[in-house]
Amino acid sequence: MILWLYLLIETVNVVGRISISLEDQISKQKEKLAQLLARQQKEDALKKEAEKRKNEANDARKKSLIGRHIFEHIQTDKVFEKKVMTILEKCLTSKSQRSLFGFYPLVNNNDEMVGNDETKRNGELEL
DSSP: OHHHHHHHHHHHHHHHHHHHOOOOOOHHHHHHHHHHHHHHHHHHHHHHHHHHHHHHHHHHHHHHHHHHHHHHHHOOHHHHHHHHHHHHHHOOOHHHHHHHHBBBOOOSOOOOOOOOOTTSSSSSSOO
């Protein structure tokens, strides 16, 4: 009977240690999972930032190419030059940008310009 009681106590101790051991393992696995999730979020954020920088660089390159080719085409096509200048005159708002293209600065909040259509530019602008 003492042997039986001893075996019963040992069995309870072993089962208790096993359940504690399982709880410890579960806890450690939860910590690992949290670390892996944090690492994945960081990697995803880095990938997203790299993609954003790549898109911005591509956009800048596109703008440069478009501008260069339009500028070259303006040199040979005066009708096209007039269309581009009309668009620029409507779009450019800062004094420095407008003066670069020979436009008068805007004078009020309604984007009204000084002078009439013929005097807004200093003759045909050579680009």
